[in-house]
Amino acid sequence: MSIIVRDRFLEPALIDRLADAFQQVGWQYGWNSDPEIEFSHWHHEILGMRYGNTLDQQERLFTFKQPNYQPVIEVWKSLQAKLFDNKAHLLRCYANLHTHGVEGYPHVDADAPGETTIILYLNRSWDITWGGETAFYEDDEIVKSVMPRYGRMVMFPSETLHCARAVSRACPISRKTMMFKLKQVENQAQIDFLIEREAHEIAHTGGRSLLRHLRSTYEWLKTGGESEDVCLAGLFHSVYGTSTFKTVLIPDTERDLVREQIGEHAEDLVYRFHQIDRPECFLDGSVRDEELLAIEVANLNDQGLSRLARRVEAMRTSTNPSIRPADPRNSKLTVEQTPRSVAEDKPIIGPRPKRKRKQS
Secondary structure, eight states: OOOEEESSOSOHHHHHHHHHHTTTSOOEEEEOSSTTSOOOEEEEESSOOOTTOOSOOHHHHHHOOOGGGHHHHHHHHHHHHHHHTTOEEEEEEEEEEEOTTOOOOOBBSOSSTTEEEEEEEOOSOOOGGGBOOEEEEETTEEEEEEOOOTTOEEEEETTSOEEEOOBOTTOOSOEEEEEEEEEEOTTHHHHHHHHHTTGGGSBOGGGOBHHHHHHHHHHHHHHTTOOHHHHHHHHTTTTTOOSSOOOOSSOGGGHHHHHHHHOHHHHHHHHHHHHSOTTHHHHTTSOOOHHHHHHHHHHHHHTTOHHHHHHHHHHHHHHOTTSOOOOTTTSSSOGGGSOOOOOTTOOOOOOOOOOTTBOO
16 A cells, blocks of 8 residues: 655645635535445545546546636646656546534545545635544555545555544634646557547547547546457547548557557558448348447447447347347446536535445
8 A cells, every 4th residue: 555645745836826726615514425325525626536437537637727726737737747757538527525523434446546636725724623634544454544634645545444533613714625637648669650640639529628528538438348459449449440530650660660559450440441331241140240349339339329339239249149248327437427517616416326436
């Protein structure tokens, strides 16, 4: 267990602006640190993402124009540069508020290793008699306890069991914290290659860049448990252009360069995806390759074309009956969890599935 505590890690003036911003926002009561425990705390949602999101939300955050969110953007940029060489995925971003009688309960922020949680403490003064420390557990014992000192940053693996301890009745103020949930980017070399080819400058569906669509397609495939070759093919699936997306990022005369990035089999899938007449070839059964079908399902789901994706998925399951159809309602990543706009200062709160000791 690696728990990093740093004081004065960020510029004091930036922390001041962040703290001031969260004096102005609205808070909504009803957020549970453990969904199996009915008692809740106050919460302010920024990105609207739920537990289990795997899509990078950085581009969405950067589009926010609300004055209260500008310090949040500045803080994230500083953390990205200082800690992750600008190579982390931002998964979730929100703030919590606790008062006496409104405590948290032990929970984790992720099911498996690979994700990181950062907590920033936003109270300008804090007395040790007020309680409110963040406790970390191992084998049902507290192994570390961190006081909420102003401007302090705590970083730890998201699968670590932790808890915001109760604020004492002697505390006259509310305890405020800001959270960033992230993961370091897989396949950064391949993403850098796409950026060099200016994939981030090419428009795709929904006002997003081609790069964002390619990365999201990779995440759909990864979440669906596909092989790394298929996932990498998804990351590059339309770089040669397709029958429906005519823009050519990389000409097929440069296939060797793509092979160097993703390997021979993944590149072969990309080239074949470029050649076929889709989605018609999947729907009429003329192409039944399971790996190409998986890429098409992820590609369509990422564009919000869930009905068409289900039709293609049906062809895939008819090709191989051992494959269970994907049900978006049961998937960790569904169309409803893809990026969407967030109303100004209005957190998106809703029912969450019950999970043992997991933050919803």
